[in-house]
Amino acid sequence: MFKRTKYCGQVSEEDLGKELVLCGWVHRVRNHGGVVFIDLRDREGIVQVVAEEKTYPQAYKVADSLKSEYVIAVKGTVRNRPPGTENPKLKTGNYEVLAQEIQILNISDPLPFPVDEETHISEELKLRYRYLDLRRESMKENLLFRHRAYQVVRNVFLKHGFVEIETPFLTKSTPEGARDFLVPSRLHPGKFYALPQSPQLFKQILMVAGFDRYFQIVRCLRDEDLRADRQPEFTQIDFEMSFVEEEDVMSFSEELIYTLFSELLGIELKRPFERLSYTSAMERYGTDKPDRRFGLELIDLTDIFKNTEFKVFADTIKAGGVVKAINFKESNLSRKEIDELTQFVQSLGAKGLAWIRVEEGKLNSPIVKFFSKQEIEELLKRTNAQAGDTIFFSADQRETVYKILGNLRLHIAKKYKLIDEGKFDVLWIVDFPLMEWDEEEGRFVALHHPFTSPKEEDIPLLKQALETSNIEEKKKLISKVKARAYDMVINGYEVGGGSIRIHKREVQDLVFKLLGISQIEAEEKFGFLLKALRYGAPPHGGLAFGLDRLIAIMRSLDSIRDVIAFPKTQKGVCLLTGAPDYVSPKQLKEVHIKEME
Structure with a gap:
C-alpha cells in the first residue's frame, strides 16, 4: 500500500x-x-x-x-x-x-446515483446514501466552505480577546419556548437530563464568573414540530460580553459577518448595517424578517377608507382593524393569475383577496364601484399606481394583515422572479416589544426570552403594569415597553439574535411576575441563575448566530440540509442510521422506563 x-x-x-x-x-x-x-x-x-x-x-x-x-x-x-x-x-x-x-x-458496487455529475436526486435517496452524496462536488464544497467559516469565526473571536468555553450537554430542563429532548438518568430513577436548546443560562453565569468575553461554536437541540427547513439539532455561533451596551455587541457582530463575507466570498458589505425598528418592519413588510431585495412594500390606506361605503373596509376599520395594500407594478396580471394569488392567501386563512387592476383610462375590479372619486384619487396617489399595475388589499386586524400581505409579497417575488439573487441585504431589527399578549395562554410571553432586559426608561411602565389589576390597562402599559434586543436579518432570514440581559435580581423578578412565572416556579426552573445574579453580576449581553442558515445563505442554497454533514428529514429521521429507533427491554429497564404496551 x-x-x-x-x-x-x-x-x-x-x-x-x-x-x-x-x-x-x-x-x-x-x-x-x-x-x-x-x-x-x-x-x-x-x-x-x-x-x-x-x-x-x-x-x-x-x-x-x-x-x-x-x-x-x-x-x-x-x-x-x-x-x-x-x-x-x-x-x-x-x-x-x-x-x-x-x-x-x-472496489465499489454500482452506485444508486451518479456522483460525477450534478443530476437531480431525491432527498430520501441522498440522505439514505449520504456518504455518496457527500462525494459530489457541490456537497463537498459546501462542507469545506463551512470548515473555512469555522476558522474565520475563531480567528475573529481570538483577535478580540474572547475565550472559547464549552457548556454542558446534559443539563436541567428549563422549558421556555420549544420542547426539550429528555435523557433519563440511570443513577437517579425518575429524573431526567435535558439536552440544551441554547447555552443561554450558562453563558450568563460565565459572565458572573468573570469570563467577560466568551464564545462557542455549539450544537443546540430542540424537540419542536419541524418546518420545511429546520433541524432538531443545529449549530450556533454563541457569544457573550460583559460591561457592554447594544452598540458594542452589534458592532462586533457586524465585524464578524463582514469578515466572513470578505474572506470567504470576496464581498465587502457596507457598514454599519442599516437598522429598522420592529414597528417599521412590520408596517412596511408585514414581518420582522423582511427581504428587501424587491419592492412590494405594504401601504397603509386605513385613513383613506375610514368613511368608505365599501362595507368590508368600513366594518374592519370600525372594529379597530386596518386596510393595507401592495402594488405589483407593471404586472399586467390576467384574471387567472389573480385567482391563483387569491387561492394562495386563502390557504393562509384569508377570506379572500380584494384587488384592482389599473388599465389605460380605467380601473378594473368588482370593488371599484363602492369607492368615491376622492377615495380613488387618493388610493392611486398613495400607491403610485400606473397603467399595468395590480393593487392587492387586505382588511383585517393588524396582525392578520401583516401575515397575509407579508406572505403574499414574498410569494409574488418568488413566483415572478423579482428577487435579485446576487444581492445580500443585511440589516438589524431593533426596538422590539419586550412582551406580547398570548390569547391562547391568557398571559404575557417574552418576545425573545425572559432574560432580555427592558430599556431602562421603560422599567417604570413595568412597575405600573404590575400594580394595576385592569388587564386592558396592563396590556396598554406593557405594549409601550421596548426590549434591549436586536436581530440580524439577511435576505429575509433571521441569522442572529441577541440582547442586553437583565443583570439585576429585582428587575428579573419583576419580569417573571409579569410573565406569570411565580417565585416558586422561577426558583424551580432558574434558581441557579437567580442565585448567581445576587453575587455581583456585571452588565452583559450577547448574541447567537444560526451557523447552518448563515452558511446556506452565503452559498445561495435553499436548504440548510445541504450544509450539514448528516441532517435529519423534515420528520426528524436520520435515513442513514435509522434513528430514532427502538431500544432493548434491558436498556429501558436500566433507565427505569417501562416498555410500551
Missing part, C-alpha cells in the same frame, strides 16, 4: 518531473486503446492520471480493470499535458500524472 505524498487537487507546476504518490477515488475512466485516462479524485480535487501500455504495461493492465469509485493508489511522474488537451475547468488542468504503478485498495 502506497503512502500518499500529495492531494490530487494540489498537483501544480512545482511538481513537474517529480514522482508522487496519489490516493483517491476513480471519478471517471476512459480507455483510448493502449492508453487509459483516469480522473482521480480526492477531497482537494481531480487530477488526470495516464496509464500507457507501452511504457508501464503492468500499470496499464490494472488501469484497464478499473471502474467508477474504486479506491486506488497511484505512483507516477508529473508532466505537462500535451498542447491543446489542457482542461481550464480544473486547477490541475495543465498537468497529468504518468502512472508507473497502480494499486487497487478497494
